[in-house]
Amino acid sequence: MKAMGVLELRLPYRLVKTRSLPALVLGLSLLPPLMAALWVFGPPPWRGEVWGLVGLTVLTHLLAFVATDRMARYPGREVWGLVAFNLLLFTLLLVAVLAMGRLYYSRLFLLSATLLAFLALLLYLRHLPPARLALVPGGMGDWLRQSLGRELHPLASLEEAEGVVADLHHLDPRALPLLAEASLRGIPILHAATVYEGYTGRVPLEPGLSEGLSALAERDLGLYPLFKRAFEVGLVVLFSPLIFLIGLGVALLVYLDLGRPVLFAQERVGLGGRPFLAYKFRTMRGAPREGAYAGEEEGRITPLGRFLRRYRLDELPQFWNILRGDMNLIGPRPEQRVLAEVYAREIPLYALRHAVRPGLTGWAQVQQGYAEGKEETLVKLSYDLYYIKHLSFWLDLRILFKTFWVLLTGFGAK
Template structure:
């Protein structure tokens, strides 16, 4: 029986020393807040009026520590990013609870606790080395693409022979030789797990192998029951909270678009959404008014159809700000696969296996594929982006969405993948 792949970035199970480390960290977080807020005796000596805030800080630290471990189970994540995103999320949640409850609290106290928690957990992740697996690899098929990936001691087996490893990996589609089949059976009798190379490839690259999931993808995946509703509520709150900053920015971009070239400020186009249904997506116009008079086509690097303002707004994703309307309307989410033009979606559905499955979730302003691959122009690049989209769907969760948000901010500041 093929076993699931244990993420190579996952750490050992929690030990007594880990509990002691985090216990000391919680005490230091509370003391740091008191030291920074020494001028307020309400927080230097913990009293009845501060129990609520202190309890929330303890809760936030524990939640962030657990979330960091969960975040490291995803592919293409690093230690510091995971710790920062996790701690920031939980302390922002604590701040929101304190503000909504209208209880008195110290912002200095919260800031001090946040900084100590970040430094403490980052130090622990640096000192505590992740597992380095020793894996045996039976050559053939997708297995040939694995050597060199990840911090793994690869043992490539040229002939069936016994090696001391944690697991043996094989591609069932290319392991039909009787000698290898007998070898696999012998390893199983020794208690050595058998890993599917597709699962290992997915855990190391953040992508799904289309070849190995063409028949079984839907059998092992179902849309979570509760999280889509949480995600919808989060989308609405995020859009509404961003309006004080977003509206002035959108007005500025709209003015620049109007001054830069003739034509409408907004551009409406039919896109394919969840379930394959069509909707009208809105964005700021970035091309000339006659850009698609000869039909739709992918944007190229240095495309002469793009206006001066359009080139800047595309680079920093400012042209997509009006899509907050589509998010509020329920046609899109903030995070999901890229929304594709109806004509291209129909074309790719015929050319690329599994392509229609990306429509099982709402398209998004950003997503796992967008932050790792960027813009796709053509069937080949779209196929590669699909491998990221399917990974996102299989691992759909709050923790993965948090990582995507952080990576998106990095993408916006660097202009990665824009055309």
């Protein structure tokens, strides 16, 4: 092993999923309601209505824990926010069920159980020992090392590893005995590109473009794409009164700032490379230029326009594009047709991002922000291909959650 220079790699277990912990999740779902019940109601036996409340709370926490565990498998640092979001969401649903069913409840019990569950889930996600992996240098293994930004030390023994990470597409023959030993021991063998994806949230394109093609060839979307469109349109329709009222307010401000028209349409590239007109509120003086980057138009953006761009309010009219079928709520952001044609000539895999319907928000937007130029667009493409490969209900929920943070902070705006 030392001759191979195998290194010790430690990563959060949730990003590489070398082991499953359903028993721990179930235990953490049971413990907070039981502890809160002991404190509020005393030791059992309890009345039947108390058992009913405790049982529903256990189910609520189990759903919140499972949702958080699935959403946390995608890279990001906002773990505490995910925990709070899911516990609050499912607890509100529990309160609604109790109210509609006129069932017994205790505010003190629900509050204490939720606070204990928050602490338990936060400890679960942040303080479990990381997965200990053996990294075989070479190929994508070296790119993974660079993305970590820290020095790795030699691994003393394969017995200490929970998995072996190697570039299976460009494997050093000297690593074969090591992989054979790992297989005999029942230790998982992980492709370095897959681990890179789990850690960075990007499909690796820098060493070469073959991984991008491999990523899409390996994707397994399941049944989610069959109801994704209905789910997203339903969300838009549900919140349409609020969207309409905010849109009216923005339209009035734009009219007072820039006059008529308050909207402009720009040709963008959609599903399958087909062009469509995307609508936005005006934020600049004069007519928009085709193929121009936002940074080149800085001098024409009004103070109001800068505010609207920062908080993405200029994109509210694109909810109409969603209802028309031009866009999804979540997906790769549609690029200007002129720029998309340039990128397609310069970046061979660029057209792959048109394999899905573009979105109002997307993985690249919440991870990277606005991209300008070929190099930043290549990074954006790596995020888009990650989304296309890992498209799922849980990833879409993670993007929606991160979008709220982007809207609050103005992250990545131009």
